Amino acid sequence: MPQKKICIIGAGLCGSLLATRLAQRGLNVDVYEKRPDLRRVEIDAGRSINLALSDRGFKALRMIGAEEEVRKHVIPMYGRMIHPLEGENSLYRYSGRERDFINSVSRPGLNAFLLNKADDYEDVDLYFNTACTQVNLDTGEVELRKRGEGRVTKKYDIVIGTDGAGSVVRQAFSRASNRIRFNFSQKFxxxxxxxxxxxxxxxxxxxxxxxxxxxxxxxxxxxxxxxxxxxxxxxxxxxxxxxxxxxxxxxxxxxxxxxxxxxxxxxxxxxxxxxxxxxxxxxxxLGTIKCWPWQYEGRFLIMGDAAHAIVPFYGQGMNCALEDCYVFDQMIEEFGDDWNSILKAYDDRRKPSADAIADLAEDNFYEMRDATADPVFNRKRRIELRLEQEDPSYYSKYSLVTFKEDLPYEKAMKQGRAQNEVLMELARNVENPDALSTEVVKQKLREALPEYFG
Amino acid sequence: MPQKKICIIGAGLCGSLLATRLAQRGLNVDVYEKRPDLRRVEIDAGRSINLALSDRGFKALRMIGAEEEVRKHVIPMYGRMIHPLEGENSLYRYSGRERDFINSVSRPGLNAFLLNKADDYEDVDLYFNTACTQVNLDTGEVELRKRGEGRVTKKYDIVIGTDGAGSVVRQAFSRASNRIRFNFSQKFxxxxxxxxxxxxxxxxxxxxxxxxxxxxxxxxxxxxxxxxxxxxxxxxxxxxxxxxxxxxxxxxxxxxxxxxxxxxxxxxxxxxxxxxxxxxxxxxxLGTIKCWPWQYEGRFLIMGDAAHAIVPFYGQGMNCALEDCYVFDQMIEEFGDDWNSILKAYDDRRKPSADAIADLAEDNFYEMRDATADPVFNRKRRIELRLEQEDPSYYSKYSLVTFKEDLPYEKAMKQGRAQNEVLMELARNVENPDALSTEVVKQKLREALPEYFG
Known part of the structure; x- marks a missing residue:
């Protein structure tokens, strides 16, 4: 069977990681990026230039053998430094576990690093200043326009859009929405x-x-x-x-x-x-984009922000996009060169995770904005903070999402929410949370949630 | 103050009714319709050619003085004729009240009638075969292309899109979605x-x-x-x-x-x-489109299916679009020539109603598909059917939505759902629904829902 001709639209973090991984698997990939090569031109001024890289992101970087190199260029952040309007600042560590921290990373720096990785492979061809202007869902033709030149059309077997929240590939799905029953929502x-x-x-x-x-x-x-x-x-x-x-x-x-x-x-x-x-x-x-399906006919796929743009309040947007590549790679492992099955299985397995992190991120916005004024919530937070510092086996919702890299987001959300309910109930019935022993709290959790603490 | 230059994109049921009403209020309106004049050319073959017109639709037709004329051209449907796979057909009347029925009407017939109405007014100019291809949200310019001719641009103070589920005006909102924070969802x-x-x-x-x-x-x-x-x-x-x-x-x-x-x-x-x-x-x-806001800067507005396409399972899509015009007219009554306030107030007041009927229509799909196999649901249906036949003051959820023309959809939904819960609870605890006297049922409703039955 001849090798599939694959193209990736968008050479951001997700696209460049994916191209690298596909090349490592011996596949030939063309990557089109509408912007200039950010290794040569400074761009993105005034737009989110650093991000928090955490365990799921590192898991995906490990897949291409790049974890250690990236770790040299990040700044670990061990906790949240809270600056109240009045009074002293306090540093709240993410957990009592030493390995639990997140990392400030430069977005263009990481992107440049991943483009260099992709460039290491002959099978990857990177085309900058080349916008994809249209995708033909019947033929697999993509219309490309290089800055200063005319439009050309190329045909691919597989077209993957990693072209961000304004994805052109997703727009092609939208335009065919009645035919392909493309569900879409955008919420600001x-x-x-x-x-x-x-x-x-x-x-x-x-x-x-x-x-x-x-x-x-x-x-x-x-x-x-x-x-x-x-x-x-x-x-x-x-x-x-x-x-x-x-x-x-x-x-x-x-x-x-x-x-x-x-x-x-x-x-x-x-x-x-x-x-x-x-x-x-x-x-x-700031908005959330959800849509479905992400693939069409086993030939067209959207990944990363193109498929699920989320608000930044969980620090997981980039990590989720990188983890997309990891899960996609697992599907290749599972289905070999049956691309129809790869795309469909990816779509099915990854969708619940993307929905979960989108919801978590939105919840966290309201939590950060509103719940901090709620005394019960504040007592719950203190109970949980102590629990997580004193018992290394306990993971808060934040820690499940951020540090349990093998737990799918939807499972982290489910467990995290269940724990929160138990702890909120405790906090509701206690005046002084510090008077509550960690053993009592753990006992409550064991009773209420034997599936997690049994 | 010089009169506003108003244009309506789309001369379907909603657009032609709105044009007529605006003309009755002395306003000058240009209406652009991409399709031919359906009074001259037969179109729409194979697409939903009849619809159920009910009280909310008639209320809107009454506003332009057209109720009686339309009533001559409809076929009253007094109830649902159920054709089971085995056994006899049964006719279930919509209620015990004689005035409660719905009406089969020809969509092109009603549209032609409303276009004739609009044509009666010199202040309405109808342009057929003229597609709006773009709307400039900064300038109020609309780009128009008449079949077989080039594109022209015209500028308006107010642009109203009644151009259906694929609305070009809504697409302009979508394209500016980051700037105007346009929330949108489409679900099939x-x-x-x-x-x-x-x-x-x-x-x-x-x-x-x-x-x-x-x-x-x-x-x-x-x-x-x-x-x-x-x-x-x-x-x-x-x-x-x-x-x-x-x-x-x-x-x-x-x-x-x-x-x-x-x-x-x-x-x-x-x-x-x-x-x-x-x-x-x-x-x-079959899909549901929700979006928000419907207006931009007090100058651009979407109405009818352009703003809220719904599934057909409540028979309210057309009625809702016609009622949109009624509510919009109320806003003109309230705010005179302050169009900024008219558009914003319409947006705020009408949105909950459109959301409610969209949800009701979707619920009804699942109810018709799944709930009819549920014995509790069937007992509840029998209890309610008898109640509504025997007590003219009782309105089922369907009747509240369909026949209480002055009750906003969201209130009909709220009351209807509350009633249903009470009746489902009753049905759960009774073996033979026919053994339950109507008086007992009413007593239960009075106890549980004094706000509606007190």
Whole structure:
């Protein structure tokens, strides 16, 4: 049987990892990327330039033999540094287990690394500045337009769209939606985000704690910061578009400055570029895209953000996209060169996971925004925090999702939610959570959830 | 203040009713319709050509003074004629109230009637064969292409899309979705439909009961039939696309014929065109479209199926679209020439109603498909049927939705669901529903739901 002609649309994190893996399996792949080669041109200014890489992402990098190299270029974040409006900052470790931490990584840096990996294989051809403008679902023809040149059409056996939230391959599915019964939903939050910066100190020093994810939780909005290798921090303000303390209410330099001075006094003196950043960087929207099916006729497939764009509140968007490649590779392992089965099985097995992480990420937004004002929730959090510090066998919902790399998201969600209910019930009936012994809490969990704690 | 320049994209039922009403209010409207004038050319062959018009639709027709005229051209259907596979047919009246019935109406007939109405007003200009190809949300320019001619651009103050489930105006919202945070969802059923026919008998006689909506409920599929003025019936087969008794399993004339003979023996001899219809008419998909917001900047609006396409299982798609115009007119009454407020208020007030009827219609699909096999559900149905026949003040969920024309859909849904829960509970605990006196049932409802029955 002649080898399948495969093309990948989009050379982002998911596309470049997938191309590498397919090449390792001896497959020949053409990759088209509408943007320039980011190893040669600086792009993406003002758009989410660092991300939290965690165990599922590393699992996928391990698959191509790249875990150790990547680990050299990340900054471990061992916990959340909470900056309250008043009082001392506190560092909350992700768990009592030493191996449980997440890692700040540069998105363009990781992407460049993965493109280099893909370039190591003769079987991968990377075409930059080449936009896919149309996909013909009947013939497998993709229409390509190289910047400054005309359109050409090429035909492939397999077309995989890893072209992000605005995916052209997904649009082809949408256009044929009556015929292929393509279910699709796109939902936006009323909250948006803007990227800002804390520059490095002298000699590339870090002006706030380096090895933490910084959070300034406020009422209805929040600020976060992740460290970069050069000593700077990428800061993100999450705020509603309209109403009080919103992007639209901050309509003058003076208002922006006084809002930041008042709400984030401890970074007042280390964000000198605030006003410049404010104007240069867009206030971007945050949305969840779900759709189904992801494949059509065993020939066309969408993966990563193209199939399931999620909000960033679980730090799992990139990890999920990388894990997509891992699961897809498992299907190749299972079905060999039966691509029809590979695509269909991937579709079936991966969909519940993507739905789960989308829901978890959205829940976490509301939890971070609203639940922190709820005394029961705060007591529950303290009970669980102590439990996880004192008992290494206990995984909170966050830890199940983030650190249990072999547990599918949907199972992590199910167990995490069940645990939360038990702990919330406990927190509801206790005045002082610190008076509750860890043994009592564990006993409750064993009784209520023998399937997880039996 | 100079009058607003208004354009309506789409001259279907919703667009032509709206144009008429706006003209009655002294407004000047241009209407663009991509298809030919259906009063001159026969179109739409094989696509749902009759519909059930009920009280909400008549309310909207009354608004333009057209109720009585339309009533002359419809066929009242007083109840559901159930055709079981074995045993006698039974007619179930919609309620014990004489005024509660629905009406079979020809879609092109009603559309032609409404176009004539619109044509009565000098202030309405109808342009047929003229597709809107693009809407510019910044400028209010619409790009129009008349068949056989080039593209022209016209600018309007208000652009209203009543251009159906594939709305071009909604597509403009979708394309700007990040900027305007346009939430959108499209969901398909695994079941599709195909239109078939029972032709008239001699002298335009009706070969099955004229004044009923005929239903052949089966396991996982069903057939329905609505009467036409010429003595024919439009028949629709609803069946899954795949699996047992599905469109894809019926892949030869012989299989189609034997399926119909076996499943619908009582129409075996009165559907002579079955095989021809089967080939000529498509197997179409059924989906629900929800989106939000429906308006942008007080200038652009979508209405009818363009904003909320629903599945047909409540017989409310058309009625809802016509009621949209009624509610929109109320907003004009309230806000005068403040179009910004009109569009926003319409958006806010109408959205819950559209969501409710979409959910009701989907629920009803599953109810018709699955619940009829549930003995508790069947007992509940008998209890409620008797209640509604014996007590004219009682409205079932179906009756609240269909006959209480002033009760918004969302309120009908809420009350209907609450009643159903009470009646299901009763049905669960009773062996013989006929032994239950209506007085006992009413007492239960009064106790459980004093807000509705107090």
């Amino acid at each position: 939050l009323d909250t948006g985000y803007k990227e800002l910066t804390i520059p490095p100190g002298t000699h590339a020093s870090f002006l706030i704690e380096k090895n933490a994810l910084h959070i300034w939780p406020r009422d209805g909005f929040m600020k976060i910061a992740l460290p970069n290798l050069d000593g700077s921090f990428t800061v993100t303000l999450f705020a509603p578009f309209d109403g009080e303390n919103s992007f639209s209410s901050l309509d003058s330099d003076e208002k922006v400055r006084s809002f930041f001075d008042r709400q984030f006094p401890d970074t007042k003196d280390i964000m000198p570029d605030l006003i410049r950043d404010w104007h240069e960087n867009p206030s971007s929207s | 059923l695994d079941t599709g439909y195909k239109e078939l026919t029972i032709p008239p008998g001699t002298h335009a006689s009706f070969l099955i009961e004229k004044n009923a909506l005929h239903i052949w409920p089966r396991d996982g599929f069903m057939k329905i039939a609505l009467p036409n003025l010429d003595g024919s019936f439009t028949v629709t087969l609803f069946a899954p696309f795949d699996g047992e008794n599905s469109f894809s399993s019926l892949d030869s004339d012989e299989k189609v014929r034997s399926f119909f003979d076996r499943q619908f023996p009582d129409t075996k001899d009165i559907m002579p065109d079955l095989i021809r219809d089967w080939h000529e008419n498509p197997s179409s998909s």
